[in-house]
Amino acid sequence: MKAWTIKEPGNRSKLTLTDKEIPKPKNEELLIEVHYAGINRLDIETRENTSLTKPYPILGVEVSGIVKENNSNNKALNPGTWVTGLVKNGGYAEYAIIPASRAIVLSKNLTLREGAAIPEVFLTAYQTMYWLGDLKKEETILIHAGASGVGTAAIQMAKKLSNAKIIVTAGSQEKLDFCRQLGADITINYKQEKFDEVILQKTGNYGVDVILDFIGANYWQKNMNSAAVNARWILIGLLGGAKVEHINLNEFLAKCISLKGTLLTPRSDEYKADLVSAFQKNVIPYFASGEIKPIIHDVFSFEDLPKAHKAMEDNENVGRLLVNIK
Template sequence: MRFINHDEKQGPTSLHIEECEVPSYNPEVERLIRVEATAVNRADLLQSMGKYPPPQGVTNIIGLECSGYLVDPQTNQVTGEKVMALVSGGAYAQYVKVHKDHLMQLPKNMDFATSAAIPEAWITAYQLLHKIAKIKEGETALILAAASGVGTCLIQLCKYAGASSIAVSSSYDKLQRCKELGSFDGINYKQFPVFSERVKLITDGEGADVILDPVMGTFFNCNLECLAMDSRWVIYGFMGGIKIREANMMKLMNQ
């Protein structure tokens, strides 16, 4: 089969097509998909630069999600069953193996290209918002990196849940896109680096009920000032670093 390989010294610009064997799989717990479409995630870009190694025992082929046709485990023939899946790696290839519990039927009237972008970002966003933050109707969520894949999903899920979202991003073009997707308001952190003041202004001094944060380090103290009483702060990334300087943890306890 063909797959997309990379050179870790050159990163995303080194992507090229090579040939390899179709992956073997355990039909008791795994399935094989003939890939029709995949999607680009931040993890893919980092892995292509050698900064995001795959889990032990997982293929070095990049790609975390895909859509395509299911292969019959009994006959090894491609079926007409359309599926999408979240995988540990290997989606940048003609065939990829996946745990059978990570398979999902393609929604009706949705094409392969659209559905391939659902498993990683949308499932992550749903889990963050509903399973962890437990957002409620009428609440306000502060979404950092709001124009990212997960961020744009969070905006739409907030709107669907009857919650308001405040988007934080680095440009007004990105914030305009966030507004089109349903954000209540937006903050350009390059213009307002202490964006907590804007959050308090937007929320009439109350702060955010939920913060969805893939940045952490550089925004930690600012986020601390954005918290409403009895709020939830969900950290799911460290784009701003893992170290915090002079954090007032008493402030966190008081919230």
């Protein structure tokens, strides 16, 4: 089968389309004929990871496609079923393995194209907002990078599942307008305004109960200023750097703030299976009814995968970037 790997760690020019053996599903695994794969920032980090050694892996962490072999007892996953999910091996390939416990069966109104836009970003947003952030009905949430894949997923769930008051940041009016269409209540262009000042002013100095922070160091003090008493501040990315100078722990005590770092990919298989199970139960019905939608920015051909990586690096997408494999 055709699959994208790397010649060596580095920039886009290191991506290489090669021939690989079709993987064999073990017990409790599915073999999937891949139709679409999602592009994630993590794939770029993997591509650049100089600690990788040969043989280099197939890149990609999520796919949609059709079950070809079902090595589990779950008959709902028999061959022919349309599924999406986080893969075991690489996803940028004509075939991939998904553990049966983390396959998401697509509701009938969703296409395979739409399905590929769901797993990584919706599961990450669900995990961070609910399992770690403990977002409660009507609470206020600050979602940075509102137009990103995780951002657009988070806005929709926070509105539909929790009727939250949603504050987003993004870097263009077009992105902010789109976030507002999805359910954002307050939109802030971080290039033009200090988001902490806007938040304190618009919430009557209350601040926000939950923060989804993909940025890290650059936003440290502004996030701290924006946090309400008992805030849950979930750190899921470091696009703005990892190193913070001069922090004051008093602020954590005085406002009883919880700062929680998290990544989804390194979690255990059991954790991911439990997450998929909760997501199937609590969120998939909103997809079936059309109240929540996968947001797709662009779909590239399989051969154009390097262009898809460039689009993610350029950071101009509103929603997901995908590649079409079949």
